Amino acid sequence: MTGHQLNRYLIQAKADINNKSIDTLVMGNEAADLDSMASALAYAYILSGCSSEKVIVPLMPIIREGFKLRTEAVYVFDQAGIDLNSLIFLDDINLGRLMEKVTSLALVDHNKLSALYEPYGKKVAIILDHHRDEGLYPQAFKKVIEPVGSCATLVGEELSRCCPELARDAHLATLLWGAILLDTVNLAPDAGRVTPKDEAVSETLTAICPLERNSYFAAIRKAKFNTNSLGTFDLLRKDYKEFKFSSICCGIASTLLPLALWGEKDPELCLSFETYVKQRSLDILISMNAYTDPEFNRDLAVYCADPDEHEKLIGFLAEKGLDLKTIEPGNQKPCLKGRISFHNQGNPDISRKKLSPMLDDYFSS
Numbered sequence: 001m002t003g004h005q006l007n008r009y010l011i012q013a014k015a016d017i018n019n020k021s022i023d024t025l026v027m028g029n030e031a032a033d034l035d036s037m038a039s040a041l042a043y044a045y046i047l048s049g050c051s052s053e054k055v056i057v058p059l060m061p062i063i064r065e066g067f068k069l070r071t072e073a074v075y076v077f078d079q080a081g082i083d084l085n086s087l088i089f090l091d092d093i094n095l096g097r098l099m100e101k102v103t104s105l106a107l108v109d110h111n112k113l114s115a116l117y118e119p120y121g122k123k124v125a126i127i128l129d130h131h132r133d134e135g136l137y138p139q140a141f142k143k144v145i146e147p148v149g150s151c152a153t154l155v156g157e158e159l160s161r162c163c164p165e166l167a168r169d170a171h172l173a174t175l176l177w178g179a180i181l182l183d184t185v186n187l188a189p190d191a192g193r194v195t196p197k198d199e200a201v202s203e204t205l206t207a208i209c210p211l212e213r214n215s216y217f218a219a220i221r222k223a224k225f226n227t228n229s230l231g232t233f234d235l236l237r238k239d240y241k242e243f244k245f246s247s248i249c250c251g252i253a254s255t256l257l258p259l260a261l262w263g264e265k266d267p268e269l270c271l272s273f274e275t276y277v278k279q280r281s282l283d284i285l286i287s288m289n290a291y292t293d294p295e296f297n298r299d300l301a302v303y304c305a306d307p308d309e310h311e312k313l314i315g316f317l318a319e320k321g322l323d324l325k326t327i328e329p330g331n332q333k334p335c336l337k338g339r340i341s342f343h344n345q346g347n348p349d350i351s352r353k354k355l356s357p358m359l360d361d362y363f364s365s
């Protein structure tokens, strides 16, 4: 499986970053979702197929450890037979030293560099993106910025346009098609994401990819919500935001499994929360668990380093109409010094977006 052309390209690219100057470095955005990573990898491969004398390298702008949190990307990359060891992650390189050897940048799935990369803005030569055009980098000689459902669609267009030899590559097609199907919700018009261009590119990929559309989409969706492979630490950091409410540092994780199931997997939830709090110097850590069972449902886990603060906070949340019912997820071991409590949230309308301003008001008064 590792011997196919796409993997041979990746192995070469990874060797090239150490001993050659790089004509073009291709990168997606820092959120590094499936669309972004698939587009970067596929576009680098296509560009190098068009001009084999050039050194063209894709960069995944996250650390290697972060890849496994994107469970849908793990699934699609596996279906496409991609050897993860050959991918280049941030911790495989020294960014400053690498950029000295890079002549030009190709941005996919974004058109504005983040602060870390902004010093290299002058090198931007190509942009393929489906976000709003920020009108930056006038020196770029190629800008394709269109509001299609998925950036992978624009990469797919480049494939047919500039590199017909790769247009029969099933691994490449599997990669691009996965991103398009996930972003357009399986090309569903009701979801309001799909455009005629996404449909057209998807049609072309159907002929090359050995998978069936509906089952491929269903499997990607399932992988996205399947957190079985993740431990408590990974679940906490997968979709995590940190807030400063007055002098209180509060982390709120959004997780996709019921607390009952989480507690069964990990009987030391409190110790894990406590370690996480310590590492990030937090005062409070909350997990908002959203899942369907079969109705949409929410649970809430609240940890405070200060036990007195915990009691007051739960009292406040009760006043705010979250309708909390205390639950015991499995046989939980006690905390070392803080206090944790677990609840079903009877009012499922209160999301992180709504909870955070409430907490801000509470701690500011």
Ligand SMILES: [Mn+2]
Pocket: 035, 036, 109, 130, 150, 151
């Ligand atoms: Mn995108």
